Amino acid sequence: MLRVLERRFFSSASRLLQQETAQGAKTLQVKSSCPAGTPLNLDIKKGGKNPVALDDSEYPEWLWTVLEKEAQEKKLAEDPMKMRKVEIRKRSRANIKQNNFLGQL
Template sequence: MILASLRISFKRGISTGSKLLQQEKAIISGIKSSCPAGTPLNLQIKKSGKEITALEDSEYPEWLWTVLDQKAQEKKLSEDPLKLRKKQMRKANRKHIKQNNFLSEI
């Protein structure tokens, strides 16, 4: 009985997860790069290295298109409560440090 309910909930989790993944891919596929493929990016770090050029949008990893999307980042943080708490603590610590620095100058 317990195993059957676990199997059903596991299957539901997989099906909803795959639907969410398909929705994210549909959203991501609508995003286009700001520079066409083959454009020199002027990011030459080494003197002897060759010029870095832009790639096709499909050649970049999927996560790259969600880096600047605030909603996607919030969703990703909400899935991992430890990372969310760590980010909140970091923000609170910075605020506390700035407040202490301000008060020490008075």
């Protein structure tokens, strides 16, 4: 149930982001969906504290560009070694999928 909600949240957030960029907003100010002070219910450790959402200005600027495909491609283009690594990983995954498919025949 939680995974479905997470998927729905991220897909709707990325859809809103795409709509805003399609409208031509040059000074795109993405706002988080959680107001500051909201508990995030992300307890991973048994004795750990529950993290609380911060104000939007307290997060780093790169966080708001993670879902933008163009920004990520631009960042990869600046570092050819990372780009090569990503290409090799994609090709390897495609080969593994093809081999698995052919192994089922």
